[in-house]
Amino acid sequence: MDIVIIGSGNVAAVLGRKFNAAGHHILQIIGRNAAAASALAYEWNTVSSNYLSAVNRNAGVYIIAVSDEAIPEIIKDLKLPGKVVAHTAASVPKEVLKKVTNHYGVFYPLQSLRKEMKGLPDVPIFFDGIDELTKRTLEKLAHSISNVKVVEAGDDARLKLHIAAVIVSNFTNHLYALAEEYCRQEGLDFRQLLPLIEETASSIKDMSPKLAQTGPAIRHDKETIQKHLDLLNNHPQLKNIYLLLTESIQQVPDWSGRSK
Ligand SMILES: NC(=O)c1ccc[n+]([C@@H]2O[C@H](COP(=O)([O-])OP(=O)(O)OC[C@H]3O[C@@H](n4cnc5c(N)ncnc54)[C@H](OP(=O)(O)O)[C@@H]3O)[C@@H](O)[C@H]2O)c1
Structure with missing residues (x-):
């Protein structure tokens, strides 16, 4: 899949490495911390930006891996109609993304993730989506990087x-x-x-x-x-x-x- 990652912290880094290792194409990473985003872009042989307005619109999936409280703020002006867009937070409802796209969901890795991890850990993924297309896309993406567990989980369960x-x-x-x-x-x-x-x-x-x-x-x-x-x-x-x-x-x- 062609993926854009938004955020350049722990989850962005580890999920990006796993996507890369699974053969997905990371089209772009966007992070407000230009140095952190460009270091990850260099590692994945892709491009980075620190402006959401410069988001690449050709990806199939957009993963938003920023702090829980930053999600509503950073997506204020983000519009990606027709694209699958998911955040990675367990405790934030998927509806936070409803103005971004008609295919919004959640891609929650149940693991303690740190950018500095030496290996790529096993990561159970709990996914959710507003419709079948979103769910099946995120489920397929999850299976491509997780050998342990991939489970659908709604807002309350997460x-x-x-x-x-x-x-x-x-x-x-x-x-x-x-x-x-x-x-x-x-x-x-x-x-x-x-x-x-x-x-x-x-x-x-x-x-x-x-x-x-x-x-x-x-x-x-x-x-x-x-x-x-x-x-x-x-x-x-x-x-x-x-x-x-x-x-x-x-x-x-x-x-x-x-x-x-
Ligand atoms: N770490 C885990 O084990 C884990 C596991 C599962 C799920 N999650 C979830 O994944 C998400 C990311 O967690 P994380 O551990 O990767 O956090 P993190 O390492 O602290 O990284 C947070 C990212 O959000 C960015 N950010 C924070 N506030 C922002 C704002 N106002 N505007 C723009 N960007 C902002 C940070 O940019 P700066 O670097 O510039 O601050 C950084 O790129 C959270 O929703 C968390 O609940 C975390």
């Missing part, structure tokens, strides 16, 4: 999915960041925890996370918990989170079959 994604990815990563800082302050090596992190993540491929829960909270080891809390007096933010999560783990109903 919004709900995004909440779960934030919890398992962004919140978990924030806990890693807090633990890393705690280790730094206490003279510990955070990297010693990597096998534990990997084992916990990989165990839930085969069992429910509620059954995989271990640790002092689920065992109700009160003395150990108190020792941890005493030591965390110097780390008030971490202490609050420790208390909140301990309470949350202990509030869940008794899940028989879990290990300790």
Whole structure:
């Protein structure tokens, strides 16, 4: 397919690389950051612009990968009648694009994407479209770059999915960041925890996370918990989170079959 990418951040970069690797032709990349857009254009052997008014009108698909809140602003004067136009945001309704084209939709990659990624990760794609042409075009494009999962998901389903994604990815990563800082302050090596992190993540491929829960909270080891809390007096933010999560783990109903 002939594709125009609007945006030059993380999602634009990774999706563009995947489109390129799948043999699609990226006709143009448009980004307000001229340096970032031209670096990606150079990588994909295409052209860039930082003006939406200069958009190439010969593509079949237009992917808008800009910050959620920038979408309404940047499409204000964009008119691409007859073209398939999709944004990449989970939590923004597809109707935001209804004045741009009669074939609008969403192309949401459910993956944590960073421009600096070394390899191209597996990316499940959740697509949506106002009509069959849009849906089938985006579905075909998704299958060309995803070996894992391609699923149609409307606005409500994507919004709900995004909440779960934030919890398992962004919140978990924030806990890693807090633990890393705690280790730094206490003279510990955070990297010693990597096998534990990997084992916990990989165990839930085969069992429910509620059954995989271990640790002092689920065992109700009160003395150990108190020792941890005493030591965390110097780390008030971490202490609050420790208390909140301990309470949350202990509030869940008794899940028989879990290990300790
Ligand atoms: N990263 C992920 O893991 C991920 C996964 C799935 C979906 N998404 C969705 O994909 C979209 C892009 O996310 P991202 O991670 O690629 O964001 P990002 O790396 O922060 O890039 C955002 C892009 O939007 C541009 N932009 C921001 N405000 C703008 C404005 N007012 N006018 C014009 N351009 C503007 C930025 O330009 P500058 O560089 O000049 O700031 C940049 O090109 C979002 O809707 C996000 O919800 C992200």
